[in-house]
Amino acid sequence: MSQEPDLRINPELDLVLDRVVDVPPRLVWRAWTEAEQLKKWFVPRPWTIPEASVDLRPGGMFRTVMQNPEGERFPNEGCYLEIVPERRLVWTDALTEGYRPAGAGFMTATLHLFAEGAGTRYVAVAQHADPETRAKHEEMGFVEGWGTCLTQLVELVKSW
C-alpha cells in the first residue's frame, strides 16, 4: 500500500474530486492535453465545446468555449502553471497567457494522476481565494460536473 500523497488540500477553501478509474494515466493525460480530445468530454453533455486551445507550457494559455443547447457561448481562459506529464497539471484563471493578471480569479485547478493497478487515481483539486467562492463553486456543482466529465473522459479513452 502506497503512502497517502500530500496534496496540500485546505478543506475550508478547496473542493476535491477523488476517484479511481480503469484507464491508465497516460491516456487520461492525453485526453486532458490535446485540444481535439478535450472538446469531446470537458463539459457535461448536452453542452458542447466548439473551441479549445492548449499551449502546454508554464505561462501558456488554456482556453475553452462551452456552449449550451440554446447556442450561448461561455469562454473560459486560463494559464498553465505546472506541467508534469502523466502526473500533474496546474492552471489558473487568475492569470491569462504569459502570466498576466486576469483582474480577478475564480480558481486554480490541479489535476493529480497516480497509477493504481492498471488504472488511475484521479484527484482534481479546485483552490479558491475564500470560503465564499468555494461555497459558490460547490453550489454550481463542481463535484457532480467534474465527475460527469470524468465519466465522459473514460468512455472516450476506451473508444480509442
Next chain:
Amino acid sequence: MSQEPDLRINPELDLVLDRVVDVPPRLVWRAWTEAEQLKKWFVPRPWTIPEASVDLRPGGMFRTVMQNPEGERFPNEGCYLEIVPERRLVWTDALTEGYRPAGAGFMTATLHLFAEGAGTRYVAVAQHADPETRAKHEEMGFVEGWGTCLTQLVELVKSW
C-alpha cells in the same frame, strides 16, 4: 552584438525598467533571492523592510512588509512562478502560496538578467490586467521607485 531578446512586452499594459548596472548577474540574483539581503534594498529609503520571506520554488511564497517612517506597515504577498537562476525570476500577486487565487491581482513581475560585459542588463517588467491598472502603477512611480531600489541594490552588492 547580441540579438535583442524577445521579452514579450505589451506597451499598452506593461511597465518596464531597463538599465545596465556594473555588477554581475550572480550578485544581483543573490540580492533578489536572499530574504536578509532583500530587506536592505527592496524599498526606497527612508522606508524599511522589517520582514521578508523567500520560498524560492514555483508556487512558493514571496512576502515582504514595507514600513514608512511613521511606522505604518504594508504587507505584500505573492507567489513565485518561474525561477531560472541568475537569468529570470517571475512572481505575481494574483496568486498566494501554492498558486491559490488572491481574489484580485495587481501585477505579475518578471526580472530578466543578461550578462553584459562585467555587468548586467537588468530588465524589470510589470504586467497588468488593463490599461487603467498600468496607468495607476505608472502614477505610483513604478519606474522611479524600482530605479531607486536598483541603485540601492548596486550599492549593497558593492559593499559585500
